[in-house]
Amino acid sequence: MTDTSTSKAATKSPQGLIARFLSDTEIDTRLLGMLGALALIWGGFHLYGVIFNNFGAFLTPRNLWNLSVQTSSIGIMATGMVLVIVTRNIDLSVGSMIGVIAMSMGLLQVEVLPHFVGLGHWSIWVLAVICGLIVGTLIGALHGWLIAYREIPAFIVTLGGLMVWRGMAFLSAGGRTISPVDSKFALLGGGPYGAVGAMGSWIVGILACIGVAYIIYSGRKARVLHNFRLRPLWAEAFLALVGWATIIGAVMLVNSYPWPKGIVRQYGAKIGQDLEGTFISHGFAIPVLILVAVGIAMTILVTRTRFGRYVFAIGGNPEAAALAGIDTRWVTLKVFSLMGTLTAIAAIIASARLNSATNALGTLDELYVIAAAVIGGTSLAGGVGKIYGAILGALVMQSLQSGMVLIGFDSAIQRIVVGVVLVLAVYLDILYNKRVK
Template sequence: MSDPAKPQGAAKVENPSALSRFLTATELDIRLIGMIGALLLIWFGFHFYGEIFLDQGRFLTPRNLWNLSVQTASIGVMATGMVLVIITRNIDLSVGSMIGVIGMAMGLLQAEILPQYLGLGHWAIPILAVITGLALGAAIGALHGWLIAYREIPSFIVTLGGLMVWRGMAFQAANGRTISPLDEKFKLLGGGPYGSIGASASWIFGAVACVGVLALLYNNRKNSRRFGFSLRPMWAEGFLATVGCAMILGAVLLVNAYPLPKGILKQMGRESGEDLTDQFISHGFAIPVLILVAVGVAMTFLMTRTRFGRYVYAIGGNPEAAALAGINTRWMTLKIFALMGLLTGIASVIASARLNSATNALGTLDELYVIAAAVIGGTSLAGGMGTIYGAILGALVMQSLLSGMVLIGFDSSIQRMVVGSVLVIAVWIDTVYRKRAK
C-alpha cells in the first residue's frame, strides 16, 4: 500500500529519464531542440524529395545553403526586433512597407541626388545612403511608437496604416520607377561573389566565434559560482562547448566549399593579369550573414544583460505591474518601436543591396515572414516570452521552407498556403506549451 504522505508521481521525480537528466544538466530548451529537429527535417525532406522525384537533390549543397543564409539575413535582422515588439504585447505590420520606402530613399540618394553634388561614384555616397536609411527607419519606428504609447492607438491599427502609407509613399517617391543600378560599394552589403569575405577571413571569424563561445561558457560558470547558483556538470559544459564550436567550424567548411563562378574568376584574372579559371576560390561568409550575426549578438546582449531587456520582459509579463514598479512603459514602447525601425533600416540595406535596385515592391509580404519567424522561434503572442536566437532560427526555418518549395517547383500560391499554415500551427503549439507550463 502506498504511503499517503508521499506525493503522487514522486517516483518519477526521483528517477527521471535520461533525456530529462540531459536537458537539466545542459539547461537546453526543449523548444530549441524541437526547432533544430524541424529544421533538419525540412532540409533532408526537400533534399531527398528532389533525389527521388526530380532526380537531383539540390537542397543540401554548398551553393543552396550559402544562398539560403543570405536570403535569411534580412528577415532574421527584423525578427530580432519583432521579438521585443511581440513580447510587449504589440505587433508591427508595417515592416515590409518600411523596407520599400527606406530602400527607395536610399536608391534615389545614390542614383539621382548625391551624384549631383559629390560626383558619380564618390566614396561617401554609400555611407551617406546607409546612414540616411537607418535614420529614416528609426524615425518611422519612433513615430509608430509615439502614436501607440502617447496617443493610445492600438499597434495593430497604427502599423496597419503604416503598411499602406509607406507602400504608397515608396510608389510616389519615384512614380513607380525602379531605381537601378546602385553604388558598387553599396552592393557589397547584399552579398554575392564580391560581397563575401573569402576563405581565410572566414576561418579567422570561425576561430574568434569559437573563442567567444568558450568565453561565454566560462563567464556564465564564474557568475553562477559567484552568486551561489547551481553549476552545470563539467561534462555538460564540455558538450556545449564541443557542439557550439563544431557547428561554427562546420559552417566555415560549408561556406568555403562554395567556389566563385568561372565568370567571376575570368573577370578577376583580367584585372590581376593572372589565369584564375582553374583555381578554387571560396566565397566564404557573405557580408549580410555577418551583419545578422552581429545584430543577433548585440540584441541578445541587450535583452539578457541590460536594464532595457529586463524592462521589456517586465512589461510583457504584466504591463500594469511594470508601470506601478516605476517603469516608464510609454517611453519604453517608443524606444522599442524606434529600435524595430532601425533594424528594418538595416534589413532594407541588405535587401536593396542584394537586389541592386530600389523598387516600390521591395519587402512585399516580409511582415508575414518576420512575424512568423518570431512566433516559430518561440515568441509568445500573449507576451512576456521570446528569445533572439529563437527568432533567428525561426527565420531560417521559414526561409528554408520557401527555398525548398521553389526548388521543387511549387508556385507562389502554394508557398503562401504553406507559410500561413505553419504560422497557425506555431501559434497553436505556443498555446499548448503555455497551458502545460502553468
C-alpha cells in the same frame, strides 16, 4: 524502500536519462524542436530533389550559402519583432517600410548624390546607409509615439503604416525601379565580392570559438559568484564541443562554395592574372555576418541591460511595471524605434542584394517576420521571447520558402503553407504554455 527503488529505475530508464541530460545541459526543448523541424524540412526537400531529380539536392554548399543570405534580412527584423511582441504589440508595417527606406536610399545614391560628389565617390554608400538608418528609425519612432502617447492600438497604427509607406514608396519615384545602386553599397547584399573569403571566414570562426569558450567560462564564474546551481563539467564540455563543431562546420561549408568560373575569369582579368581553374571560396557573406552581429547585440541588449529587463517586465504585466516606476510609454517608443532601425538594416541588405530599389521590395515580409518570431518561441501573450529563437525561426521560414520555390510551387501555395505554419506555431505555443503552467 519502494519509492527509492522506483526513482532509481526511473533514472536508469531512457526517459529518465534524457530528462537528466536536458536538465544538466539546460538545453531549451523549444530549441531542440526547431532544430528537429529544420532537419525534417532540409531532409525532406533534399530527398525530394534526389528522388525526382526535380531540382537536384537541396543540401549543397551553394544552396545553403544562398539560404543563409536570404535569411539575413528576415532574421534581422525578427530580432526586433521579438521585443515588439514581448511588449504585447505587433508591427505589420515592416515590409512596406523596407520599400520606402530602400527607395529613399536608391534615389539618394543614384539621382541625388552623384550630382554633388560625383559618380562612384566613396561617400555615396556611407551617406545612403546613414540616410536609410535615419529614415527607418524616424518611422519607427513615429509608430511608437502614436501607440504609446496617443494610445492608438499598435495593430491599427502599423496596419495604416503598411498602406501608407507602400504608397509612399510608389510615389517617391512614380513606380520606377532605381538601379544600379553604388557598387560598394551592393557589396552589403552578398555575392562573390560581398563575402569575406576563406581566410576571413576562418578568422571569424576562430573568434567565434573563443567567444563560445568565454561565454561558458564567464557563465560558470557568474554562477559561482551568485551561488547558483552549476552545470556538471561534462555538460559544459559538451556544450562547448557542440558550439565549436557547429562553427567549424559552418566555416568549412561556406568555404566549399567556390566562385563561378565566369567571375573568376573576370576577377583575373581585373588584377592581370590568369586564374582559370582556380578555386576561390566565397566564405561568409557580409549579410550573414551582419545578422550574427545584430543577433549578438540584441541578445546582450535583452539579457544584460536595464532596457531589456523593462521590456520583459512590461510584457509580463504592464500595470505592475508602471506601478514599479517604469516609464512604459517611453520604453514602447524606444522598442518601435529600434524596430525601425533594424528594418532599415534589412532594407540595406535587401536592396544591395537586388542591386536596385523597387517600391515592391519587402512585400509580405511582415508575414515572414512575425511567423519567424512566433516559431522561435515568442508568445503573442507577451513577456516571453528569445532572440536566437527568432533567428532560427527565420531560417525555418526561409527554408520552407526556398524549398517550395525550387520544387516549383506557385506563390499561392507558398502563402497557404506559410499561413498554416504560422497558425500551427501559435497553437503549439498555446499547448506549451498550458503544459508549463
